[in-house]
Amino acid sequence: xxxxxxxxxxxxxxxxxxxxxxxxxxxxxxxxxxxxxxxxxxxxxxxxxxxxxxxxxxxxxxxxxxxxxxxxxxxxxxxxxxxxxxxxxxxxxxxxxxxxxxxxxxxxxxxxxxxxxxxxxxxxxxxxxxxxx
Numbered sequence: 047x048x049x050x051x052x053x054x055x056x057x058x059x060x061x062x063x064x065x066x067x068x069x070x071x072x073x074x075x076x077x078x079x080x081x082x083x084x085x086x087x088x089x090x091x092x093x094x095x096x097x098x099x100x101x102x103x104x105x106x107x108x109x110x111x112x113x114x115x116x117x118x119x120x121x122x123x124x125x126x127x128x129x130x131x132x133x134x135x136x137x138x139x140x141x142x143x144x145x146x147x148x149x150x151x152x153x154x155x156x157x158x159x160x161x162x163x164x165x166x167x168x169x170x171x172x173x174x175x176x177x178x179x
Contacts, residue, residue, distance in 0.1 A: 093117030
């Protein structure tokens with residue numbers, strides 16, 4: 047983790063966040079909010095590009111959509127858990143898929159949390175501020 051985020055009054059840790067969402071507009075809006083809170087954000091729009099970027103970016107948090115084209119977020123999460131750069135990262139599923147089965151599938155794939163869209167920035171901040179078990 048990096049230094050404390052100045053934008054949030056020093057209360058929350060600053061994270062290196064990889065945001066993966068095939069909706070360019072949604073990814074842009076969320077990345078701007080996260081950056082305004084003091085986080086360093088890299089955005090990708092599909093699974094293969096996300097996986098290609100983790101070795102040089104080394105995120106400590108990954109916010110990952112499940113319904114990605116070509117390679118599902120479940121598959122991306124499983125692959126990230128195998129790789130050194132993201133093995134211990136906080137993996138957050140941020141998705142429109144909100145059934146109990148979807149939540150269990152996310153946990154089974156290696157996600158730490160399953161968050162359903164739309165999520166408030168305040169709720170996301172709460173999850174980001176929690177220490178990872």
